[in-house]
Amino acid sequence: MLQAHPSGGAGQPNHAAIFAALGDETRLALVAKLSAGQPYSISRLTEGSHITRQAVTKHLRVLEEVGLVRSMRAGRESLFEFNPEPMEEVKEYLDLVSKQWDNALSRLKAFLED
Amino acid sequence: MLQAHPSGGAGQPNHAAIFAALGDETRLALVAKLSAGQPYSISRLTEGSHITRQAVTKHLRVLEEVGLVRSMRAGRESLFEFNPEPMEEVKEYLDLVSKQWDNALSRLKAFLED
DNA sequence: CTAATATGCAATTACTAAGTTGCGTATTAT
DNA sequence: ATAATACGCAACTTAGTAATTGCATATTAG
Numbered sequence: 001m002l003q004a005h006p007s008g009g010a011g012q013p014n015h016a017a018i019f020a021a022l023g024d025e026t027r028l029a030l031v032a033k034l035s036a037g038q039p040y041s042i043s044r045l046t047e048g049s050h051i052t053r054q055a056v057t058k059h060l061r062v063l064e065e066v067g068l069v070r071s072m073r074a075g076r077e078s079l080f081e082f083n084p085e086p087m088e089e090v091k092e093y094l095d096l097v098s099k100q101w102d103n104a105l106s107r108l109k110a111f112l113e114d
Numbered sequence: 115m116l117q118a119h120p121s122g123g124a125g126q127p128n129h130a131a132i133f134a135a136l137g138d139e140t141r142l143a144l145v146a147k148l149s150a151g152q153p154y155s156i157s158r159l160t161e162g163s164h165i166t167r168q169a170v171t172k173h174l175r176v177l178e179e180v181g182l183v184r185s186m187r188a189g190r191e192s193l194f195e196f197n198p199e200p201m202e203e204v205k206e207y208l209d210l211v212s213k214q215w216d217n218a219l220s221r222l223k224a225f226l227e228d
Numbered sequence: 229c230t231a232a233t234a235t236g237c238a239a240t241t242a243c244t245a246a247g248t249t250g251c252g253t254a255t256t257a258t
Numbered sequence: 259a260t261a262a263t264a265c266g267c268a269a270c271t272t273a274g275t276a277a278t279t280g281c282a283t284a285t286t287a288g
Contacts, residue, residue, distance in 0.1 A: 016139045023134025024246090035211045037218025043264060053265080055247050062245095076255035076264050084215050087208055094205050097149045101198050104151025138276090157234060167235080169277050176275095190234050190285035 014066070015093050018086045021066045026051065027059045034069060034082035041077040128180070129207050132200045135180045140165065141173045148183060148196035155191040 022028055030045060042060065046053045060080055063069045067086045071078050136142055144159060156174065160167045174194055177183040181200045185192050 016137055016142050018137075019133045019142070020137025023130055023132075023137040025130045026246090028130050028133070032211060032214075035215045035218070037215065037222065041264075051246085052248065054249085054267095057266080058246075073265095078265070082215060084212060087212060091205065091208050091212070094201055094208075097146060098198060098201060098205070100146075101149045101151065101196060104149070108151065140276090155234075165276085166278065168237095168279085171235080172276075187235095192235070 015090055018066045018068070018090050021062050021068055022090075024059070024062075026056075027063055030056070030059060030063065031068060031082065034080060035084075037082075039072075039079040039081040041074075041079055043077065045080065129204055132180045132182070132204050135176050135182055136204075138173070138176075140170075141177055144170070144173060144177065145182060145196065148194060149198075151196075153186075153193040153195040155188075155193055157191065159194065 022031065026049075033045065034040065042053060042057055045060070046056045049056060060069060060071070064071055064080075067083055069080045070083050071080045073079075136145065140163075147159065148154065156167060156171055159174070160170045163170060174183060174185070178185055178194075181197055183194045184197050185194045187193075
């Protein structure tokens with residue numbers, strides 16, 4: 001059977017945690033904005049949002065914990081940039097699940113044609 | 115900018131909701147089991163689990179709400195089967211994000227080489 | 229028919245997450 | 259130096275989620 005990764009320290013892919021981080025409209029919007037390439041400060045990311053800076057900050061920390069974004073201090077502001085690795089990680093996982101499903105269908109088809 | 119889908123009724127892909135449904139170890143395990151092809155009853159899915167049947171039922175309902183599984187009643191048992199469409203949906207979305215990121219890097223590279 | 233199996237519904241508990249507010253501190257601009 | 263900007267920390271409220279328990283109902287097996 002397809003087995004979920006045991007969850008682990010940094011670098012080890014915790015698929016569920018990554019999905020959970022993406023499972024929020026606000027965070028999904030942040031990822032979309034940051035994946036455009038440019039790093040943004042927290043204030044910048046809060047602009048045009050209906051929620052407070054603190055709320056945005058919390059969401060960014062969630063994204064950072066699973067590695068979807070990285071942050072660096074630049075003077076008085078803290079810049080966030082997108083990091084693609086966790087996303088590739090879950091894409092591979094979803095491909096595995098899809099592949100398992102396709103194989104199952106193929107076997108069923110072969111069985112029925114026999 | 116990459117814009118999240120406005121969230122909508124059935125069929126309309128609510129990416130965040132699908133990610134949220136996948137963002138739980140238990141549900142991820144259920145999806146993995148069901149993607150092997152065979153439909154399972156709730157009791158069957160509860161077997162070998164540390165949580166109760168009711169808990170499993172609730173997780174299945176969450177998965178069903180975003181369309182990742184479908185259920186049908188068969189006599190006294192209710193069978194759940196995997197449905198790949200929402201998964202394909204989010205895979206496409208992740209590809210879009212990845213592509214946006216890659217394009218951004220390409221532009222940066224081109225700019226630096228100029 | 230009766231017992232065992234499989235499920236559904238409802239109430240409850242404990243925990244987590246989203247969001248806010250207030251306040252303090254560091255950094256930059258005038 | 260002072261004011262404005264950008265941020266971090268902590269307490270708190272509210273709402274949602276995971277999971278349990280108890281009980282009722284439908285279905286199948288003996």
